[in-house]
Amino acid sequence: MKQTEGFEGDKASIIKFEFNPKDGIDNPALSLAEDIDGEAVGEPRFYLLSKGSTETFGFCLHEELGCRGHVIRQVEVGGLAQRRGLQDGDRLLQVNGLFVDHMEHHRVVQKIKASGNQVLLAVLDGDSYEAAKALGRDLSQMLPADIRPRLCHITRDKSGFGFSVSGPEGVKGTFQLSVRQDGPAERAGVPSGSWLLELNGHSVRSCSHTQLARKLKQSGSKVTLLVASGPVEEFYRLRGLQVTAALADTSWLPFKVRELHMVKGDAGYGFLLKEDDYGSGAVGQFLWDIDAGLPAEQAGMKEGDRVLAVNGESIEGLDHQETVLRIRAHKEQVTLLVIDPASDAFYRSIGLSPLLFLDDGDPALGSCTPSLPSPSDSPGLCHIDVGPKGSGSWLMTAANSITITQSPRREEQRRLRHAF
Structure with missing residues (x-):
């Protein structure tokens, strides 16, 4: 076993993911059907993994010599990942709606670490992944073009924030936005007709129209909205997945x-x-x-x-x-x-x-x-050359042996x- 210096040129890398104590939705795998010209290529599967304070995600992510892609390994028996359906050898395609197959391995690891207590993964089984690669398929085309909600920060002008809210009478948490042309909301990236999911970092699912209006008024001159277009909202709703800010496109934010x-x-x-x-x-x-x-x-x-x-x-x-x-x-x-x-x-x-x-x-x-x-409060990280016999049980020992x-x-x- 050889421990290398840094990510560049690594033959393999492994990380154990830790968790923050917050509640989330514990959903089974959900797949998106795609017809790949009749070839024997399976369908991507979606998993929303939500952790508790005493759990781990229950898998490791490898980059292996002679094996393409970001490889799911060492799925813990009885762990969260196994309960949801992740399998050894799956290839990771998306993290929080962002295509990662082409990314350097350590960047993908960083994105999962930065996700905190909840992460949305899209994976493809190993055989289908290798078959798709052999056929020259563009794996990104097997996934929806954009499944990310949008996080927008609005500064009001003399006429207000530049949007109005409508929803079914007597129904809580269902708010659709109409956006004034060239107003503050449009300039901040809010699409007209989008659905409001969070206001200033808090879900609006339990809010009445009156409560939402009060919260907007209390926001002062600035407000942050998590919104989803109709197709994005439908994608998550049909699969029973909760949309959170961790999944968002933040390209419209002024904070960089x-x-x-x-x-x-x-x-x-x-x-x-x-x-x-x-x-x-x-x-x-x-x-x-x-x-x-x-x-x-x-x-x-x-x-x-x-x-x-x-x-x-x-x-x-x-x-x-x-x-x-x-x-x-x-x-x-x-x-x-x-x-x-x-x-x-x-x-x-x-x-x-x-x-x-x-x-x-x-x-x-x-x-x-x-x-x-x-650091003492973050997961261990180890870079290893995998030998001809594969990783074996010593891999976890190595990952846990860092000073x-x-x-x-x-x-x-x-x-x-x-x-x-």
Whole structure:
């Protein structure tokens, strides 16, 4: 067994997914029928996995030598994935409605990790996957073109938010939106005729029309809506799946993460990394004391930015020392993914990680860094060369053997600062 450095060139990688304590819908597999010109190619299957505080998703995701695609392995007997119907050898095609078969493996892993307590997966059985590849099929064409709801943030003008709400009299939670042409809602990406699912991060399924109107009024000058077009709403409704913001298309949002690529100068990068609290007891790594004219300022770094990823790897959950090690891993250059305070506050307000919404066009997770110890509250990650006999039981042992570095005590954390 050989443990490699980083994702690039890995023959296999494996991750065990952990869970947050929230309720969700526990649905069986749901499939989308497709006629593939009469060939012996099966149908994609959809699974909405919702975890509890004491569960794991119950599977591992592999990239294997001589085996194409992102491979579902080690489905735990009696675990959540097996109960829903995931099978050993299935190939993962979609995560939260986003096609991932063409993505680098570590980016797919990151998307599942960022999903938190609930993830929507589309898979194809291994034989059908290999048959489709052999026939030169475009696997993305086997899936619906767009099954993502849309997350939109609206700032009202003098005439209001630019939309009106209608619904059946006396029926709770069914609200359709009419959007004024060239109004704030249309400019924010709300499609006319779409269905309202969440308001400011909260479901409207139990709201009456009067209650919804009151909540809109209490929103002040800004409101965030999760909406679904008719076809998207129908897709989930017919399959008994709950639509949540974790599945959303966020391309219309004004809140973005930024990539900062820096090459170290004679005086260093020119910034200070500081660990501090940023709400609800969470601890993050922040950028301060940016020196004028040095690489950090030239790359667009702003004071108060929070670091999300270093050299393509998420640092959410890592302590200060581990983050410093990742920055130092490439001695002469570093790429940081950061978010400004206003954008950070928005994602916290809806209870989601901004890393969840990085699609294949985003620059965030493309580069690699040598493997470093995992934080004590996140899943173990291991990169392994699979031998001719396959992974075997030693694979899980390897994944669980990573050294854990304990975070410093809370009273010490605010004093952690490191200049670069």
